[in-house]
Amino acid sequence: MRKSALLLPVLAALAFLGMSSAYIVTEIENALVLRFGRVVEVREDPGLYFKVPFMDDVVRYDSRILSRDVEPLEVTPLDDRRLVVDAFARYRIADVSQFRLAVGAGGEAAGERRLDSILRSKTREILGSVSSNDILSSDRAVLMLRIRNAAIAEAEALGLEVIDVRLKRTDLPRENLQATFDRMRAERVREATDERARGREAAQRITALADRTVVELVSDARRQSEIIRGETDAQRNAIFAEAYGADPEFFEFYRSLSAYRASLKGSNTTMVLSPDSEFFNYLGNATGAAPAE
Structure with a gap:
């Protein structure tokens, strides 16, 4: 009985030590073993591992590709036409040791804040070097690639790998919309x-x-x-x-008839002429012939 009473605490202590020293790394995470705050082991493969109880701590980081939405920021292109840009990035923690060294005990939240600062800085730098028409056109795919490449170098210092950067939305500031509409209408x-x-x-x-x-x-x-x-x-x-x-005589007769027709029109025509006027040669001659000369 006395041996059994002594054996139970020993077994319990051993079980507690075993549970305290064992830890599991899953497929979606990487782990660091810290001894008094210093990295002593890096575990990137899934499985069961052991550490020194009461001396080692295990810190876990997500190994998957992560997404980060950048808060909307205002940029000023070359033509001084201010734009509000909304972007997001896809990244992963590529070097957990470097990441721990860069962010300390702040963890992934501190890393996201540092990454936000890098992305905002590079977005302003790249978009500020082109005109607003380039940003709003199909050429902005090239601009997104430039932002990603510029952010890669600084993100590596944090142990991060920037995989992609995308501009989700590019709009005018609300206070500039009416002025822009007025300018478009005037144009x-x-x-x-x-x-x-x-x-x-x-x-x-x-x-x-x-x-x-x-x-x-x-x-x-x-x-x-x-x-x-x-x-x-x-x-x-x-x-x-x-x-x-x-026939001169017939012609003279025809001309006289034409003159009569033109002069004697209507029912009340009055003509005052001398009776021996040549005009009445054919009217005053019974034979209708012109008088002999």
Whole structure:
């Protein structure tokens, strides 16, 4: 009985020492064994390990690829058009010993704050060296690569590997939106005014060309009509001359009838002439022949 009573505390002490010295590293973490704050072992493979009880401490860090959203920051490109940029990064703790040395007992939270500072600094530096149009265009994929490459060197000093940096959102500051909209509206109004002015100029050219064409066509038509009228008058006169030469007395009679028709119009025509006027030769002669001279 006395041996059994002594054996139980010994077994309990051994079990406690065994449990205190054993620890497990899983697939998603790396572990550091610290002895009085100094790194003595690095465990990167999963499994069961042992440490010195009461002297060693185990610190665990996530070995997976992690994501970090950077707080929105305001940048000023070359054209002084301020932008609000929202970015995120993907990274992993590549060197747990260097990471512990860089952040101390602050752990992963301290590492994230240090990484945020690096990303914000490099984002301002890279985006401040280009124009806002480059940031808002498809070329920003190249800018994101430049930010990542610039952040890699400084992140290595923390034991971190920056895998990717992405710009999620790039907007104007809220207080600049109205001014930007007004500027865009003014630009569109100016373009519309220019288009209308060009349209009026083109319309004036077309109208002037049409007016000139009308004048030319009318002038040519009048010229041709005058030519035709002159030719027909010449033909008529030739016919009259030929008729007059064939029978002068008939021609004289025809001319008198035409004069009567033109003078004696209407029902109240009054003419005051001398009775022996030549105008009435054919009216006063019963035979209808002109008096002999």
